[in-house]
Amino acid sequence: MNLIISHDKEETIDGVHIIPLPFFKGRIKRILIKPILAFIYALKLRSNLYHFHDPELMPVGIMLKLFGKKVIYDVHEDVPSQIMDKHWIPPYLRYLVSMVAKGVEKFGCLFFDGIVTATPYIKNKFLKMNKNTIDINNYPLMTELVGTKCEGKRKNKIEKIICYMGAITRERGIAELIKAVEGTDIKLYLAGTIAPRNLLESLKNEEGWRNVTYFGQVNRNKAFSILSKAQIGVCLFHPIANHLNCLPNKLFEYMAASRPIIASSIPYWKKLLGDLESISFVDSLNPEKIRSAIQALISDQEKCHSMGQNGLKAVKEIYNWRSEEKKLIDFYKSLGVFSSCIEVSRGV
Structure with a gap:
């Protein structure tokens, strides 16, 4: 090939x-x-x-x-x-x-x-x-099911870390996500390419950027390593035409890593994945609601674990x-x- x-x-x-x-x-x-x-x-x-x-x-x-x-x-x-x-x-x-x-x-x-x-x-x-x-x-490939490995890396002291992997654009909700962690003790890990180029400088001027660790473009092994340190995976695409019927790979990658997910309340996503009880759906245009969803999940480790396991089970049985x-x-x-x-x- x-x-x-x-x-x-x-x-x-x-x-x-x-x-x-x-x-x-x-x-x-x-x-x-x-x-x-x-x-x-x-x-x-x-x-x-x-x-x-x-x-x-x-x-x-x-x-x-x-x-x-x-x-x-x-x-x-x-x-x-x-x-x-x-x-x-x-x-x-x-x-x-x-x-x-x-x-x-x-x-x-x-x-x-x-x-x-x-x-x-x-x-x-x-x-x-x-x-x-x-x-x-x-x-995801069956060989990429890293949920067990991620579970093993959890510490007694839970760090408040959320993660987004993939192309980073305004249309994919980066501005609202940074605004959501502003003024909190929640760390945001970002991995992917920021476009357009001038967006990075604009984001660095936001107060919430001090909560961000930006890794840039990384390979898949590094991406899963970053995700293993986070408690939650996020995917907050704006409800624009191109997103209404898409199905982002990152949703299933978060599941494969046994991470609970906070995602846009897009009807197609809710219809397909809503019954898995692994995703909390929110208004991706509202930073306050995003912040509330993050804080509610990250403060309930039992629910985090349960949602993560539900997602991992779904990937093992269906979405692989x-x-x-x-x-x-x-x-x-x-x-x-x-x-x-x-x-x-x-x-x-």
């Missing part, structure tokens, strides 16, 4: 051959130049199957099809809806850009051999454009990669290929 991503060197990790693309400064270069390089590298590999997931690589997928290759488009998000909330696109252009993206997706689906989506909602949308569509949830892996392998087999495939990806 070959993986084409932005990386600092060519190497093989766990049997996966990484073909590095350069890191481009600036969105325009990334969108215009990186797909060209990805196409050249991909074509040289002469693989049986090409599996890509970045929308800007749509032209690459179409070109590969024109060269007679089998191509799968992996859809993580509702891109047209996502564009409507992009801060770097002028508001008066967002609808037009969204419609163009929708048209390109629809056109591309006429070519692709299959579509893999991240949620049932996106699957139902793409089934109208390509009948060979399946949803594959990106649940084992069943999804079989679905993906069967999907590859249905296309007549399996052993020689690549994924074209921008990476994390």
